[in-house]
Amino acid sequence: MAEITLTINDKEVKGEDGDTILNVCQKNDIDVPTLCHFDGIPDMGSCRICIVEIEGSGRPRISTSCTTPATDGMIIQTDTEKLRGMRRNVLEFLLSEGNHHCMYCAASGDCELQDLAYRFGIDYIKMPVTPSEESTHVDSSQRYLVADPNRCILCYRCVRVCNDMAGNQVLGISNRGSKAQIISDMGENRGESGCVSCGTCVQVCPTGAILDRRSAYMGRKTEVDTTKSTCLFCSVGCGNEIISRDNYLIRIEGDWDAEPNKGLLCVLGRFSPLYDECRARANKPMIRKDDQLQKATWNEALNAVAEKLKFTDKDKIGGLVSTHATTETLKLFAKYSDDMGAKNVGCIEGPISDPPEKGFDLSDLNDADLYVVVGEDLSEGLHQVVGFLIKRNLIERDKRLVIVNDEETGLIEFADKHLKISELDKAIELCKDAENPIVVYNDEAINQVDKMREELADNAKFFWMPPGINSRGALAAGLDGEFDPDKASCVYVMACEAGDISEELLSKLKKADFVAVQTSYMEPWDEVADVILPTTIWAEREGTVINMEGQELKVNKAVDPPKEVKAEADILNALAEKIG
Amino acid sequence: MPEKRVVLKNCGVIDPKDIESFISNGGFAGLKKAMDMTPSEVIQEIKDSNLRGRGGAGFPTGLKWDFASKAKGDEKYVICNADEGEVGTFKDRVILEEDPFSLIEAVAIASYAIGAKEAFIYLRAEYHYLLENLQNAIDQTKDKGFLDHVNIIIYEGAGAYVCGEETALIESIEGKRGDSRPRPPFPPSEGLWGKPTIVNNVETLMNIPRIMAEGKEWFNSIGTESSKGTKVLSVSGDVNKPGVYEMVMGSSLKELVEDLAGAENVKMVQVGGASGRIVPFENIDTPLTFETVLGAGGVLVFNNTRDVIEMVKKNAEFFEEESCGKCFPCREGTKRMLEILERLTEGTASRIDLEFLEDLSETMALTSLCGLGQAAPNSVVDTMEFYREEYESRVNDKVKV
Numbered sequence: 001m002a003e004i005t006l007t008i009n010d011k012e013v014k015g016e017d018g019d020t021i022l023n024v025c026q027k028n029d030i031d032v033p034t035l036c037h038f039d040g041i042p043d044m045g046s047c048r049i050c051i052v053e054i055e056g057s058g059r060p061r062i063s064t065s066c067t068t069p070a071t072d073g074m075i076i077q078t079d080t081e082k083l084r085g086m087r088r089n090v091l092e093f094l095l096s097e098g099n100h101h102c103m104y105c106a107a108s109g110d111c112e113l114q115d116l117a118y119r120f121g122i123d124y125i126k127m128p129v130t131p132s133e134e135s136t137h138v139d140s141s142q143r144y145l146v147a148d149p150n151r152c153i154l155c156y157r158c159v160r161v162c163n164d165m166a167g168n169q170v171l172g173i174s175n176r177g178s179k180a181q182i183i184s185d186m187g188e189n190r191g192e193s194g195c196v197s198c199g200t201c202v203q204v205c206p207t208g209a210i211l212d213r214r215s216a217y218m219g220r221k222t223e224v225d226t227t228k229s230t231c232l233f234c235s236v237g238c239g240n241e242i243i244s245r246d247n248y249l250i251r252i253e254g255d256w257d258a259e260p261n262k263g264l265l266c267v268l269g270r271f272s273p274l275y276d277e278c279r280a281r282a283n284k285p286m287i288r289k290d291d292q293l294q295k296a297t298w299n300e301a302l303n304a305v306a307e308k309l310k311f312t313d314k315d316k317i318g319g320l321v322s323t324h325a326t327t328e329t330l331k332l333f334a335k336y337s338d339d340m341g342a343k344n345v346g347c348i349e350g351p352i353s354d355p356p357e358k359g360f361d362l363s364d365l366n367d368a369d370l371y372v373v374v375g376e377d378l379s380e381g382l383h384q385v386v387g388f389l390i391k392r393n394l395i396e397r398d399k400r401l402v403i404v405n406d407e408e409t410g411l412i413e414f415a416d417k418h419l420k421i422s423e424l425d426k427a428i429e430l431c432k433d434a435e436n437p438i439v440v441y442n443d444e445a446i447n448q449v450d451k452m453r454e455e456l457a458d459n460a461k462f463f464w465m466p467p468g469i470n471s472r473g474a475l476a477a478g479l480d481g482e483f484d485p486d487k488a489s490c491v492y493v494m495a496c497e498a499g500d501i502s503e504e505l506l507s508k509l510k511k512a513d514f515v516a517v518q519t520s521y522m523e524p525w526d527e528v529a530d531v532i533l534p535t536t537i538w539a540e541r542e543g544t545v546i547n548m549e550g551q552e553l554k555v556n557k558a559v560d561p562p563k564e565v566k567a568e569a570d571i572l573n574a575l576a577e578k579i580g
Numbered sequence: 581m582p583e584k585r586v587v588l589k590n591c592g593v594i595d596p597k598d599i600e601s602f603i604s605n606g607g608f609a610g611l612k613k614a615m616d617m618t619p620s621e622v623i624q625e626i627k628d629s630n631l632r633g634r635g636g637a638g639f640p641t642g643l644k645w646d647f648a649s650k651a652k653g654d655e656k657y658v659i660c661n662a663d664e665g666e667v668g669t670f671k672d673r674v675i676l677e678e679d680p681f682s683l684i685e686a687v688a689i690a691s692y693a694i695g696a697k698e699a700f701i702y703l704r705a706e707y708h709y710l711l712e713n714l715q716n717a718i719d720q721t722k723d724k725g726f727l728d729h730v731n732i733i734i735y736e737g738a739g740a741y742v743c744g745e746e747t748a749l750i751e752s753i754e755g756k757r758g759d760s761r762p763r764p765p766f767p768p769s770e771g772l773w774g775k776p777t778i779v780n781n782v783e784t785l786m787n788i789p790r791i792m793a794e795g796k797e798w799f800n801s802i803g804t805e806s807s808k809g810t811k812v813l814s815v816s817g818d819v820n821k822p823g824v825y826e827m828v829m830g831s832s833l834k835e836l837v838e839d840l841a842g843a844e845n846v847k848m849v850q851v852g853g854a855s856g857r858i859v860p861f862e863n864i865d866t867p868l869t870f871e872t873v874l875g876a877g878g879v880l881v882f883n884n885t886r887d888v889i890e891m892v893k894k895n896a897e898f899f900e901e902e903s904c905g906k907c908f909p910c911r912e913g914t915k916r917m918l919e920i921l922e923r924l925t926e927g928t929a930s931r932i933d934l935e936f937l938e939d940l941s942e943t944m945a946l947t948s949l950c951g952l953g954q955a956a957p958n959s960v961v962d963t964m965e966f967y968r969e970e971y972e973s974r975v976n977d978k979v980k981v
Contacts, residue, residue: 045762046907048947062946067762086909089943093912126936127916154905173757173905176740178915180905397773 099150107208141191158201167391227558237547242558266384306578318488319345323468324496326543346483359550370434375445379410472546610789635781647768651776666853669878680717686785760950803829853878855955858962910953
């Protein structure tokens with residue numbers, strides 16, 4: 001990149017070719033006020049707050065710094081009396097057009113419009129405050145958020161993230177001019193629209209127009225703790241920020257600095273853990289006595305487990321792990337199983353196939369021209385963020401999506417073609433014609449993809465969607481085998497948060513002589529466990545995981561666990577000590 | 581300086597449904613000549629002719645083509661802006677109706693010059709009745725073998741004024757909501773689907789076949805130093821003979837309005853439609869050039885019986901309705917401007933309203949994203965300059981601030 005030199009506010013500063021004027025200002029600590037701009041999403045220059053004066057022949061030209069490319073030799077003023085006056089006018093327009101009564105708004109203190117109003121000393125508005133008649137309907141039809149158009153300033157941030165970043169194409173604008181309004185689909189209530197609850201709009205809203213239901217009024221940004229971590233609900237490994245206050249979890253946000261999600265999260269990572277997880281927490285060790293789980297001390301519980309493991313034939317010992325666990329914990333589990341000579345060990349999701357590609361880069365999705373999704377439904381359940389990364393590319397004219405699946409999937413409405421598994425040859429032909437095809441597949445489609453891999457050789461990239469969360473961590477720990485419940489009479493389960501367990505497995509575990517479960521929640525283990533060892537949840541965990549790309553990502557503790565809850569590794573170590 | 585028919589040469593002369601009548605009147609001479617030249621020679625010819633865009637901004641056409649031609653990429657597009665939405669402007673309608681072949685010829689030359697394989701004619705929704713006429717002209721031209729190098733597609737607008745702005749027009753063709761884009765990037769470097777694109781007004785393009793056929797020297801001999809050629813103007817309002825007139829650049833407004841259109845007791849003339857500038861009667865000798873007043877060519881004449889504030893309010897109503905709402909100064913500014921003008925006509929405006937009207941006009945003109953918001957206050961600013969007393973007399977000093 002070539003270096004360029006500009007004169008901003010009479011000072012010479014450096015920038016790079018390709019920077020906007022705003023980029024250069026930010027790099028050089030020159031404070032330019034912004035409103036519709038948001039780092040990481042495409043600029044559109046609608047608010048006109050970041051205007052600057054650019055000298056040229058004749059009168060200085062006024063331009064938005066966020067959209068104007070910086071060029072060598074530019075002479076710029078960012079803070080003249082004239083600019084301040086015009087910014088103030090624009091702010092007055094905004095404050096007069098809607099319901100911006102800060103006292104009654106959850107965003108007060110975190111609101112960018114309010115900040116600017118203070119900054120420009122607006123204590124009087126020259127025009128009558130008249131909220132538009134059309135925008136009075138507060139939309140509370142969505143489970144996780146409330147949208148209040150009266151507080152909306154139409155900065156389009158939510159529209160931009162919904163369309164350009166998450167690729168969902170739900171939010172848009174209806175009407176024109178001062179009647180313009182953000183709508184979902186063709187004007188449906190958000191709860192009845194195609195909204196997939198990724199929640200990115202909540203995170204970018206500069207005012208109180210879109211609010212997270214749960215965390216509204218629970219604390220301003222300056223009053224809460226923010227912990228950067230990694231989402232532990234699928235193998236994309238999205239970077240997140242866990243927001244807490246006084247050891248209480250408030251909200252989860254996407255981390256804009258994190259690869260591969262760059263701020264995006266899906267409903268499973270952003271909302272479900274705090275809204276939808278309603279199982280009772282396992283917060284005390286328990287032992288089954290007289291067919292009832294009863295409270296015990298850690299010593300009693302660990303002794304009971306150690307005793308069983310010590311005196312059971314090693315061929316009869318079974319180990320079952322959840323990939324919610326960190327790589328370190330999985331490795332520790334594998335080590336202790338080996339030490340005991342237990343072979344019947346596997347993951348809750350079943351055996352993990354070990355694909356030939358040891359890793360890949362999700363950002364390559366932006367360069368592909370054809371996406372072939374085999375077996376996987378990226379519109380719900382796991383890996384939704386991969387679905388977003390594909391969908392947002394489909395806006396471009398020459399990019400296509402092909403679904404190979406016998407079932408209907410939610411991505412079909414975005415797809416060019418929907419093929420049956422038996423029509424795999426057609427998909428292969430399409431890949432051959434494409435310049436840069438990417439095949440996204442899961443373990444169910446492993447055989448089909450083997451065939452594609454053979455025929456396409458190096459002409460396509462293959463992205464494996466692991467069945468669990470830290471599946472690559474389990475592979476690294478050597479835990480890719482299958483657990484056979486029929487051969488085990490004494491089973492040790494490291495369940496973490498795992499709760500979606502098949503009836504079949506549960507009924508088989510019920511028949512085993514002894515089942516010890518190290519778990520965060522009582523359900524569904526309270527039916528089968530002889531001993532419950534309470535352990536941490538995602539926000540209390542520390543360590544690393546390996547995501548689908550093969551990247552090692554850091555998981556950080558945001559809150560302390562309840563008093564009697566222990567970390568996974570501490571439990572395993574204590575148990576190992578007792579067994580000797 | 582009199583009327584001169586350059587752009588309207590064939591209007592009313594040929595049969596717009598029959599290509600043979602067009603050819604026998606010298607049609608396709610320009611295209612044939614262009615095809616014998618290299619694309620860069622064509623661009624040079626247009627550059628040397630000093631033709632400037634007739635859509636209002638007056639940007640040198642050859643330079644625009646040159647940018648697009650030199651921009652990287654194999655895919656390039658030509659767009660003919662036939663979204664004539666400016667108030668009181670109806671010259672393109674006459675051209676489309678009476679001489680569609682010249683326009684097709686021009687699009688073919690432009691596409692050849694910049695290397696576009698696809699070209700669009702963005703037709704105003706209200707001109708739907710011209711669609712058949714235009715499509716027929718394309719089909720006949722294609723049958724004659726003149727369109728082997730380019731596919732011309734007619735794209736119909738949906739009735740938004742702002743889509744006459746080139747970036748909003750591009751968004752509309754892409755199938756999106758017609759909102760303006762920030763510039764730069766300008767369309768010649770990043771336009772339709774991010775590819776180099778030239779957007780030219782109907783009238784601009786109509787000059788191209790003439791220049792190619794008659795030569796740059798001929799074109800340079802018409803008009804003034806910096807405004808070459810002619811300008812087609814549509815005159816309406818308080819005149820005896822409203823209609824479309826083609827004048828040599830530099831002709832005076834008086835010639836057009838009084839001598840040709842037969843206006844009497846003129847109070848003021850608005851040149852360039854609702855977004856145009858106001859010329860009071862005392863300045864009626866103003867020559868029509870890019871440097872003075874021109875716009876897209878809509879000329880609205882108001883006689884002594886007209887009320888200035890009422891007329892400005894009508895303009896404000898139009899812009900309030902047509903603002904796309906994307907940028908804040910235009911979205912709210914157009915609304916507030918209308919409110920103040922309404923208060924003035926009702927007699928409930930305070931003195932502060934006048935100050936605010938001036939301040940607001942400046943903010944809109946300087947900070948709006950596209951031409952719509954930048955030009956919306958034009959009539960307010962001009963009338964406040966020339967007819968200040970009419971504003972002052974409407975202020976009600978009893979209104980509490």
